Amino acid sequence: MVIRRNVPLALVLVVLVVTLCLLFYGHITTRIVSQGATDSCQVQTDIVASHTAKKPWESSNVVVGPRKQRYEDNLRNDTYYVTAWVDSGFSNQFIGSVNMIYLGTVSDRVPIISPFTPGYHVSRSAGPLPFGDVFNMSEFRRTLRTPILEWSEIKALAPRLSTQRPAVVEQLGCWSTRSRNQQNPTRPENLMNHLGLDVSYTRVPHWTRYNQGDLSDPHVALLPLAELIFPVDPNDKPGSDPIMAASPLGAKLGPDTRMACLDNLYFATVGTKSFEWEKPWSPVWRKIGRHLQFSDRVLRLTKGYLRRAFSVSSTDQLPPFISVHVRRGDFAKTCPDVTFGCLPPLAAYARHVKEVQKAIFFKHNIKVSEVLVASDELDPAFWNQVKAEGWKYIDHGAEQTFDEYGEWHGPIVDIVAQSFGIGFVGTKRSTVSLLSARRVQDWNQGVARMVDWNERG
Numbered sequence: 001m002v003i004r005r006n007v008p009l010a011l012v013l014v015v016l017v018v019t020l021c022l023l024f025y026g027h028i029t030t031r032i033v034s035q036g037a038t039d040s041c042q043v044q045t046d047i048v049a050s051h052t053a054k055k056p057w058e059s060s061n062v063v064v065g066p067r068k069q070r071y072e073d074n075l076r077n078d079t080y081y082v083t084a085w086v087d088s089g090f091s092n093q094f095i096g097s098v099n100m101i102y103l104g105t106v107s108d109r110v111p112i113i114s115p116f117t118p119g120y121h122v123s124r125s126a127g128p129l130p131f132g133d134v135f136n137m138s139e140f141r142r143t144l145r146t147p148i149l150e151w152s153e154i155k156a157l158a159p160r161l162s163t164q165r166p167a168v169v170e171q172l173g174c175w176s177t178r179s180r181n182q183q184n185p186t187r188p189e190n191l192m193n194h195l196g197l198d199v200s201y202t203r204v205p206h207w208t209r210y211n212q213g214d215l216s217d218p219h220v221a222l223l224p225l226a227e228l229i230f231p232v233d234p235n236d237k238p239g240s241d242p243i244m245a246a247s248p249l250g251a252k253l254g255p256d257t258r259m260a261c262l263d264n265l266y267f268a269t270v271g272t273k274s275f276e277w278e279k280p281w282s283p284v285w286r287k288i289g290r291h292l293q294f295s296d297r298v299l300r301l302t303k304g305y306l307r308r309a310f311s312v313s314s315t316d317q318l319p320p321f322i323s324v325h326v327r328r329g330d331f332a333k334t335c336p337d338v339t340f341g342c343l344p345p346l347a348a349y350a351r352h353v354k355e356v357q358k359a360i361f362f363k364h365n366i367k368v369s370e371v372l373v374a375s376d377e378l379d380p381a382f383w384n385q386v387k388a389e390g391w392k393y394i395d396h397g398a399e400q401t402f403d404e405y406g407e408w409h410g411p412i413v414d415i416v417a418q419s420f421g422i423g424f425v426g427t428k429r430s431t432v433s434l435l436s437a438r439r440v441q442d443w444n445q446g447v448a449r450m451v452d453w454n455e456r457g
């Protein structure tokens with residue numbers, strides 16, 4: 001009884017003290033101290049201040065100030081950083097950056113994320129797209145409770161989707177993770193142009209490789225890499241490794257110790273398997289990747305597309321749906337045995353959709369009839385089959401997505417749309433499918449299946 005009475009009383013006292021402080025001293029924090037206010041005033045204002053105080057995971061804690069012409073001028077001399085370049089399609093770039101962030105967390109270095117950069121599937125004129133345009137960085141930092149930077153926070157870069165170079169080109173020495181039977185590092189030209197960097201490379205030591213016996217294995221192991229670049233007492237003698245490749249401008253710098261950088265981290269594993277991301281227990285996905293929510297901007301955009309695809313008005317709820325990702329394109333020619341073709345027919349996806357419908361009914365007790373298909377297939381016959389199944393799709397041609405939002409946004413809208421599904425059927429070996437399956441399973445407690453290349457209906 002006594003305790004119960006005292007709680008409201010304490011609250012009233014706190015409110016009273018704060019009110020009195022405000023009444024008598026106006027500007028709480030500055031004037032109280034100088035006018036010799038009582039301790040209780042100081043305590044109360046500390047509580048008020050703690051709600052607005054800078055959080056330890058905010059970017060401003062790990063940079064000198066606003067972005068600079070030279071990134072080097074914006075690095076703190078008491079902080080260590082790590083970054084990696086990105087290459088290939090959107091999802092592979094995502095995986096590479098998330099591997100890099102994981103490496104940052106285990107090596108006590110602040111990760112600096114590269115923007116998505118045109119490469120394999122997107123033309124150069126599309127320009128780079130900041131990571132934080134697609135993913136919610138403030139939420140991500142808050143969840144991980146650690147500062148994570150983007151390149152645009154340390155260096156003055158051209159605006160999103162612009163192909164201009166920055167005013168200053170800086171030289172940097174980086175590590176190359178390229179497999180040992182390859183002569184050259186990976187040099188993502190579009191990205192180096194955007195960041196204004198001229199980079200020399202040194203090979204990572206053999207003991208950081210996942211499979212030391214196989215010279216053609218592209219995988220590196222993240223914990224040995226952390227040992228290599230750890231700021232305190234790293235397992236590396238500076239200057240002990242020969243330069244693998246001079247920079248385009250002819251510099252031969254050894255690996256930088258303040259800013260550890262790597263040419264590519266797509267092929268990286270914590271250590272139990274290569275292509276570890278394919279496993280639901282992937283530590284990098286579980287510790288980092290699954291906490292990357294999409295930004296408000298792409299969520300809002302995608303919901304509009306979904307409403308139109310399902311013919312739902314802006315006031316009505318979207319129906320629960322199963323999304324299907326049918327990767328075709330270059331997959332037609334890449335499979336273990338091309339004799340009978342590498343592309344499973346739509347009937348194989350339809351069979352898995354039925355299984356997923358059953359599993360969702362069993363798990364959530366809801367009947368899901370809507371199906372949303374995304375594919376890089378251009379043949380109208382394929383899309384006629386999709387319509388014949390009664391399935392829906394986002395028609396980027398009719399929507400003029402490309403003209404309206406640029407080349408990146410076709411795949412991004414499809415990927416975000418897939419993440420809203422309660423079920424998912426994807427294409428085995430596609431990283432787009434892999435990530436959508438994980439999101440549907442982990443974010444929506446949904447059900448996911450993959451169709452393999454040799455399934456025939």
Ligand SMILES: *[C@@H]1O[C@H](CO)[C@@H](O)[C@H](O)[C@H]1NC(C)=O
Nearest residue numbers: 063064073075076077078079
């Ligand atoms: C580190 O930076 C701070 C702030 O700019 C400066 O006062 C200090 O002298 C620097 N320390 C070293 C060792 O350079």
Ligand SMILES: *[C@@H]1O[C@H](CO)[C@@H](O)[C@H](O)[C@H]1NC(C)=O
Nearest residue numbers: 136137138139294295296297
């Ligand atoms: C990030 O998520 C938070 C919480 O959901 C939201 O308030 C904020 O607007 C989001 N920011 C962006 C850039 O999407």
